[in-house]
Every structure is written in C-alpha cells, then in structure tokens.
Amino acid sequence: MKTVKLAAIAALILPATAMVAIAAAPADVIKARQDNFKIMGKAMKGTMDEFKLPSPNPAVVKANANALAAAAVKVKGGFPKGTGAETGVKTDALPVIWQKPADFKAADAKMAAAAKAFQAAANTGDLAKMQAAAGAVGQTCKGCHDTFRKPRS
C-alpha cells in the first residue's frame, strides 16, 4: 500500500495542483495518451504527405520528425494499470497490454528507437534517408497496433 501512504503524505504537504496530478482519473490518463497518439498520427501523416509531393521539403519532414520524437517518448507513461476498457471509458487499448507488459514495453521501445532514428535522419537533410527512416517508424506503429490496439472496423 505504498501508493496510498504516499498519497496520504502528499495530501499533507503538496498544493492542490500537484494533488490533481497524483490523483489523475483514468479518463484523464486515457484522453492524454489518445491526444498524444493523435500528435503522432498527425506527424506521420504530415511526413507521408510530404513525400508524395514532387519535391518534398526537408524542413517540413524535419518539423514532423521532431514532433513525433517528442511525443514518442511519452507513450510508455500512458498506460498505468487500471486504464483499460474496465474503466468504462472509450478506449481502443486491449487487455493484452497489461497481460503481456514486457511485450508491450518492447513494442514501445522499438517505436521510440525508430522515431529517434527518424529524427537523426531528418537532421542529415538527405531525403532518401528520411523516407526510409519514416517508413521504418510506420512499421513499428503497426507492429504495436496489430497486437495491442482494438482493430478498426
């Protein structure tokens, strides 16, 4: 019951705003992770759309790579226990996330590494490198979604 004790201590010493963060409701956690994924989706789409143009702008790709990398590192913090469908909140997160935490962690780490590599490629200014690295990121998104996200109908 370490958490409970900590919360009790925190209640005594922390200001109200910090308490809100500690007692974050599952609905807020779910919304925050979905919003973060939306940022990632937008960055990936922005990247792929740019590569469809006759002459892609490296600066646009780079901006998207930076946005993606910043969001990618936040994914792992978005799935504390007790934030699945059992909450009654609308979520596409499947129970297997909490049943196979090591696999989920590995899928997340793969994506985070690919996002970092994409950011590094974007910094080279070499469009071919950027495109290859972006494609590799896309595979890692799919790799996790295939197992851990409710299939889209």
Ligand code: HEC
């Ligand atoms: C480690 C697993 C994992 C990885 C890696 C991952 N996702 Fe997801 N993604 C999920 C899960 C689980 C959900 C469902 C979240 C929910 O509904 O609570 C999701 C949801 C989403 C959504 C829908 C958000 C919404 O509710 O509107 C988008 C868009 C998305 N992911 C994009 C991406 C992109 C782009 C990448 C790769 C850059 C990526 N994801 C990588 C697990 C992952």
